[in-house]
Amino acid sequence: MIILKIGGSILTEKDSAEPKVDYKNLNRIAEEIRQSLYAEEISNDLIDGLVIVHGAGSFGHPPAKKYKIGEPFDMKDYFSKKIGFSEVQNEVKKLNSIICEALIDYGIPAIAMPPSSFITSHNKRIYDCNLELLKTYIEEGFVPVLFGDVVIDDEVKIAVISGDQIIQYIAKFLKSDRIVLGTDVDGVYTKNPKTHDDAVHIDKVSSIEDIKFLESTTNVDVTGGMVGKVKELLDLAEYGISSEIIDANEIGAISKALQGEEVRGTKISKD
């Protein structure tokens, strides 16, 4: 079973002030997923199913910023925070509908599972989450689609749960074979490769030691950026689940990775 994460920076125009889908990427990626799922020789890892997790991009981040969702707040502001919670949730769900529609158009039986409707957190970490239905959808041959979302937290009331945290949680439960992370950069670098010519690509990360010297690279956002991603994935590596971070802007990279072919990127695994 493979979990494919597609970053919000790939599927939306992330820096847009208005929510804006990158339809060119979305349709291309839907086609790459279709090719992998319905390949004549389907990869071993895909036979047991596929789960897609996507980021919130320019749909989630503007309202989250506007209402300062994810930051500590005073209970006298709870009502306004709740409106913010509702707004963020509705925006990311809209993006999710657009993504599911593209997947369905390409013949993929995508089914949305909004985290806010079945996950709660304790101090910003998922702690209550019934994944039986997710498992049932996979067993029946559906492709569940989850996403970074806001959830009810029993400590801080309102929490942002990133797609990366969701992956970390569900991968263990589902005993996923592999994680593919499609981002806007082909893996982890010693420095931000977009601003530093002397940035060196890291092919493999096996422990926290390998990344402790890293500056934040790309995608510094409320959900954690690259260092946050790698930390979540290292935790999975401990459970024997390996991941690879690849460039989803590169045509064919997602389809190759899903089919188990070699793609330039960073591997996160224990060995």
Place this chain on the structure above:
Amino acid sequence: MIILKIGGSILTEKDSAEPKVDYKNLNRIAEEIRQSLYAEEISNDLIDGLVIVHGAGSFGHPPAKKYKIGEPFDMKDYFSKKIGFSEVQNEVKKLNSIICEALIDYGIPAIAMPPSSFITSHNKRIYDCNLELLKTYIEEGFVPVLFGDVVIDDEVKIAVISGDQIIQYIAKFLKSDRIVLGTDVDGVYTKNPKTHDDAVHIDKVSSIEDIKFLESTTNVDVTGGMVGKVKELLDLAEYGISSEIIDANEIGAISKALQGEEVRGTKISKD
């Protein structure tokens, strides 16, 4: 606690071949809900919270009909049914986003809970459904919004769960005080009042005996029509939860009903 059902025929142009929202009704009803929730003297039943359930209207019915979702099928057609399932789910979710957006615009902290992400059924009746999160949202002062949806069924694989069935199920669990059903007619008649001049309005239904002579009245659709609604509500009446069917096209009817004022309609209750 009140559960408000708003029919798909109110919020969408139900007979439209294309999905089409009735924005005039939607915005008016959002405003009526706002007035009731934030009234100076909030009604006793509303103090403990509000849950909204809406129908699928012209968003759900066309794809459900196209793929014959809800009808028995041969397993060789399962893949095509799954695509149909995904399409129906995505369409009703789109309608739900539009409805939530209007509610949020009117200052109501609406939160979507798509039944397909936490409910499964056994032979077309809900049997597995974790409602703890729904309860938590209500306790925190959110207004959960559910809707008629498709769900995974352990017997017939794919089932349509109507908003009316959802109400029946959650009302018991939440120990709801009252149900308000906003439909396109002001209650139950002896005949379809839109086609029969001699149709007589029924003010009150206390048992199945009171409706056994009824022809199907309005809204004959895959989810059951008026007789189906009344049967679900009679079951609740047995548990001491009373309901009223009112005309949501009538300006002010929903706001009056939420505030516990008298509205022309049909009451379903044990006494």
